Amino acid sequence: xxxxxxxxxxxxxxxxxxxxxxxxxxxxxxxxxxxxxxxxxxxxxxxxxxxxxxxxxxxxxxxxxxxxxxxxxxxxxxxxxxxxxxxxxxxxxxxxxxxxxxxxxxxxxxxxxxxxxxxxxxxxxxxxxxxxxxxxxxxxxxxxxxxxxxxxxxxxxxxxxxxxxxxxxxxxxxxxxxxxxxxxxxxxxxxxxxxxxxxxxxxxxxxxxxxxxxxxxxxxxxxxxxxxxxxxxxxxxxxxxxxxxxxxxxxxxxxxxxx
Amino acid sequence: xxxxxxxxxxxxxxxxxxxxxxxxxxxxxxxxxxxxxxxxxxxxxxxxxxxxxxxxxxxxxxxxxxxxxxxxxxxxxxxxxxxxxxxxxxxxxxxxxxxxxxxxxxxxxxxxxxxxxxxxxxxxxxxxxxxxxxxxxxxxxxxxxxxxxxxxxxxxxxxxxxxxxxxxxxxxxxxxxxxxxxxxxxxxxxxxxxxxxxxxxxxxxxxxxxxxxxxxxxxxxxxxxxxxxxxxxxxxxxxxxxxxxxxxxxxxxxxxxxx
DNA sequence: GCGGCGTGTTGGCCATTGAAAGACAAAGGA
DNA sequence: TCCTTTGTCTTTCAATGGCCAACACGCCGC
Numbered sequence: 001x002x003x004x005x006x007x008x009x010x011x012x013x014x015x016x017x018x019x020x021x022x023x024x025x026x027x028x029x030x031x032x033x034x035x036x037x038x039x040x041x042x043x044x045x046x047x048x049x050x051x052x053x054x055x056x057x058x059x060x061x062x063x064x065x066x067x068x069x070x071x072x073x074x075x076x077x078x079x080x081x082x083x084x085x086x087x088x089x090x091x092x093x094x095x096x097x098x099x100x101x102x103x104x105x106x107x108x109x110x111x112x113x114x115x116x117x118x119x120x121x122x123x124x125x126x127x128x129x130x131x132x133x134x135x136x137x138x139x140x141x142x143x144x145x146x147x148x149x150x151x152x153x154x155x156x157x158x159x160x161x162x163x164x165x166x167x168x169x170x171x172x173x174x175x176x177x178x179x180x181x182x183x184x185x186x187x188x189x190x191x192x193x194x195x196x197x198x199x200x201x202x203x204x205x206x207x208x209x210x211x212x213x214x215x216x217x218x219x220x221x222x223x224x225x226x227x228x229x230x231x232x233x234x235x236x237x238x239x240x241x242x243x244x245x246x247x248x249x250x251x252x253x254x255x256x257x258x259x
Numbered sequence: 260x261x262x263x264x265x266x267x268x269x270x271x272x273x274x275x276x277x278x279x280x281x282x283x284x285x286x287x288x289x290x291x292x293x294x295x296x297x298x299x300x301x302x303x304x305x306x307x308x309x310x311x312x313x314x315x316x317x318x319x320x321x322x323x324x325x326x327x328x329x330x331x332x333x334x335x336x337x338x339x340x341x342x343x344x345x346x347x348x349x350x351x352x353x354x355x356x357x358x359x360x361x362x363x364x365x366x367x368x369x370x371x372x373x374x375x376x377x378x379x380x381x382x383x384x385x386x387x388x389x390x391x392x393x394x395x396x397x398x399x400x401x402x403x404x405x406x407x408x409x410x411x412x413x414x415x416x417x418x419x420x421x422x423x424x425x426x427x428x429x430x431x432x433x434x435x436x437x438x439x440x441x442x443x444x445x446x447x448x449x450x451x452x453x454x455x456x457x458x459x460x461x462x463x464x465x466x467x468x469x470x471x472x473x474x475x476x477x478x479x480x481x482x483x484x485x486x487x488x489x490x491x492x493x494x495x496x497x498x499x500x501x502x503x504x505x506x507x508x509x510x511x512x513x514x515x516x517x518x
Numbered sequence: 519g520c521g522g523c524g525t526g527t528t529g530g531c532c533a534t535t536g537a538a539a540g541a542c543a544a545a546g547g548a
Numbered sequence: 549t550c551c552t553t554t555g556t557c558t559t560t561c562a563a564t565g566g567c568c569a570a571c572a573c574g575c576c577g578c
Contacts, residue, residue, distance in 0.1 A: 003524070019264050022566075032526050037567070052263045053533060054566065124383060125275055127404050140411050142401030142419040145386050150275060152399055156422065160401040160415050262534070281556075291536050296557070312543065313556065 006031070007039045014049050014058050015077065021055040076106075078208040078232040078253070083107035085253035086170060086206055086230050090114055094167055097196050098126055100151040100189060101172035103206045105129060111136065120164055122157050122192060124150035139164075146188070153188040158195045169200030171226075173207045175214030178242055181223045183216035190218040202227045209234030223248065265290070266298045273308050273317050276387055280314040337467040337491040337512070342366035344512035345429055345465055345489050349373055353426055356455050357385055359410040359448060360431035362465045364388060370395065379423055381416050381451060383409035398423075405447070412447040417454045428459030430485075432466045434473030437501060440482045442475035449477040461486045468493030482507065 006029055014020050022040070026033045040056045043049045049056040083106035090096060092114055098104050098121040108126045111117060117136040121127055122143060130136045141160035143152030171193055174184035182205065184190050197203050197220070205226045212235060228249040240250050265288055273279050281299070285292045299315045302308045308315040342365035349355060351373055357363050357380040367385045370376060376395040380386055381402060389395045400419035402411030430452055433443035441464065443449050456462050456479075464485045471494060487508045499509050 019261055021261065033566080034527085034568090035525060038525085052261060054261050057261070057263060124387070124399075128275070128383070128409065131404055131406070131409070138404040139413075139415065140383075140399070140401055140404055142399055142411075142415060145390055145397040145399055147390070150387065150390070152401075154398075156398065156401060156419050159422075160419070163415065163418075292556080293537080293558095294535060297534085 001029075003039070006035075007043060010036070010039055011043060011048055014043075014056055018076065019052075019055060019057040024055075075208050075210060075232075078234070079103045079106045080110075081232055081253035082206050082208060082230050083110040085251055086204060087111055087114070089168065089204060089228070090117070092116055094118070095120075095164075097121065097161070097164070097166045097169040097200055098123065099170060099172045099193065099196065099206075100126070100149065103172050103208070104170060107170060107206060109133065120161070120166065122152045122161075124152070141192075151189075153192055157192050161192065161195045161199055164199055166200050168202040168204055169196045171196060171203060171205050171220075173205050173211060173220065174216035174218075176205070176207050176211050176223070176229070177213055177215045178223070178239075180215045180219060182220040182225065183214070184218050184220055185216045187218040190220050193220050197221065197225050204228040204230060206230050208232050212236070212239055260288075262298070265294075266302055269295070269298055270302060270307055273302075273315055276391055277384060278311075278314060278316040278388075283314075337493070338362045338365045339369075340491055340512035341465050341467060341489050342369045344510055345463060346370055346373070348427065348463060348487070349376070351375055353377070354379075354423075356380065356420070356423070356425045356428040356459055357382065358429060358431045358452065358455065358465075359385075359408065362431050362467070363429060366429055366465060368392065379420070379425065381411045381420075383411070400451075402451075410448075412451055416451050420451070420454045420458055423458055425459050427461040427463055428455045430455060430462060430464050430479075432464050432470055432479065433475035433477075435464070435466050435470050435482070435488070436472055436474045437482070437498075439474045439478060441479040441484065442473070443477050443479055444475045446477040449479050452479050456480065456484050463487040463489060465489050467491050471495065471498055 009029065010020070010025055013025070022033050022036050025036045029036070040049060040051050044051050044056070048059055050059045079102060082103060086107050087110035090111060093116045095118040098108060098119055100123045104123065105126055108129050111130065112133040115135060117134065118139065119130055119136050120139040120141065122141040124140070127138045127140045130138050141152055141157040143157030144154040146153055173182050176182060184193070203226045205228070207229065209232050212231070223243070223246055226248055228251060229243060230251045230253060232253050235252060243250050268288065269279070269284055272284070281292050281295050284295045288295070299308060299310050303310050303315070307318055309318045338361060341362060345366050346369035349370060352375045354377040357367060357378055359382045363382060364385055367388050370389065371392040374394060376393065377398065378389055378395050379398040379400065381400040383399070386397050386399045389397050400411055400416040402416030403413040405412060432441050435441060443452070462485045464487070466488065468491050471490070482502070482505055485507055487510060488502060489510045489512060491512050494511060502509050
């Protein structure tokens with residue numbers, strides 16, 4: 001294997017995994033740790049990675065002050081691309097609803113360039129992020145604080161959502177399948193999403209391509225409930241065609257290209 | 260795991276939870292407390308967190324929430340005493356409402372020994388603190404997220420409070436005076452407090468003695484609305500007598516003495 | 519064959535970590 | 549209020565493992 005090939009593979013892993021260890025790379029590429037260090041040195045001189053004790057981290061992600069939660073997340077590049085694409089649908093002054101979840105959080109970060117937004121969300125993380133990074137008016141639904149992730153659910157949350165009508169709701173989904181429709185894993189969230197769908201003129205679902213064809217156990221509703229689906233380039237063209245036949249606008253977010 | 264990954268993870272938790280304990284981190288990240296302390300030291304040198312005894316707090320919130328920070332440090336001993344005294348009024352299994360503010364936050368900390376509580380609050384900080392330190396069921400009122408301090412106010416918050424009836428409400432106050440009654444500085448909070456008073460069987464006001472005789476501009480209501488006042492030893496005995504003549508139970512918290 | 523290049527190996531050095539001991543701070547009881 | 553107890557912080561030390569520099573080896577083209 002050529003040195004340059006190996007370095008590309010290393011960069012690829014650093015990008016997808018955010019960080020990498022020298023021993024892991026040496027192991028999987030069947031070269032010595034010293035070779036890996038020399039490769040990382042070369043990549044660092046090109047400004048592509050940053051070396052740290054024991055390995056290296058993605059230089060680009062490291063530059064920004066993004067939340068760790070995002071970096072750690074699998075398929076973060078896809079989600080970031082989806083978040084950026086979704087933010088393009090938002091105009092200054094819009095009133096939108098934002099869901100719980102990592103994709104939604106990345107989306108909120110992409111909203112920092114917008115002005116005078118009104119955002120309603122059940123996610124504490126999203127609310128605090130928006131408060132820090134933007135001038136948005138943030139309305140938090142009430143509800144019972146969940147254990148696993150800081151968001152609010154239950155009767156109060158649903159009642160709060162019903163008080164509003166938003167121009168666009170941005171929803172996450174655990175699964176998108178042609179037969180079962182939109183599904184998810186947490187039934188508490190599902191109920192809230194149903195309400196969110198009802199109180200929005202336009203429904204946009206954010207789901208990376210790994211969710212396509214997946215049937216999670218709690219059903220949110222049929223596919224026709226969504227007006228727009230934003231996903232990444234991993235979407236099968238046949239799936240895309242079928243979705244478009246149902247009248248759903250499918251936007252494929254291009255992952256930002258790396259030099 | 261790389262040291263830098265661990266530090267990012269720590270930072271993420273500090274940001275979302277506002278504060279964190281060394282032992283909790285050591286436990287969940289499976290490293291020794293010494294390693295965590297070194298990580299926190301590194302993060303502190305980058306200006307990202309501020310170390311405190313037992314853990315660390317979010318530096319950004321400290322800097323941004325200047326007002327809150329000041330209130331946090333001022334008369335903290337008295338507030339802690341008041342919080343502890345107030346916690347004595349709470350039984351396992353109680354359903355209570357908790358207000359916004361530093362005193363309320365200290366009170367929530369003192370609730371860690373209680374079990375199976377149900378707490379309703381408009382304060383994000385209080386909610387996250389309770390989620391972290393106790394097994395309480397936490398219900399957050401909805402509402403508009405405020406700029407200066409993370410709590411929720413407005414129509415939604417009031418509507419949410421009206422959905423409940425609690426055995427005891429714990430209220431903060433900016434001023435307690437015999438003529439103007441209970442007053443405060445933020446009119447948004449005042450409206451919410453009025454509602455909180457209405458939906459509680461017992462009303463307990465937490466106010467350190469510096470608030471006595473103070474008339475802040477927004478009126479919450481007459482003194483007779485409160486059943487119990489918890490304050491510190493700085494309370495004038497004449498004031499205490501007059502309050503007791505009004506049928507208010509006055510509890511004086513003994514501040515732990517500092518060497 | 520010879521020099522350049524990339525790679526592996528080796529030994530010394532340094533960074534990170536965890537354990538232990540003593541100092542210090544906080545909480546609770548007499 | 550004082551003292552005890554408990555928990556936390558700091559310092560020090562040893563061990564582990566990663567880093568670096570130097571050198572040897574093999575491959576390739578000339």
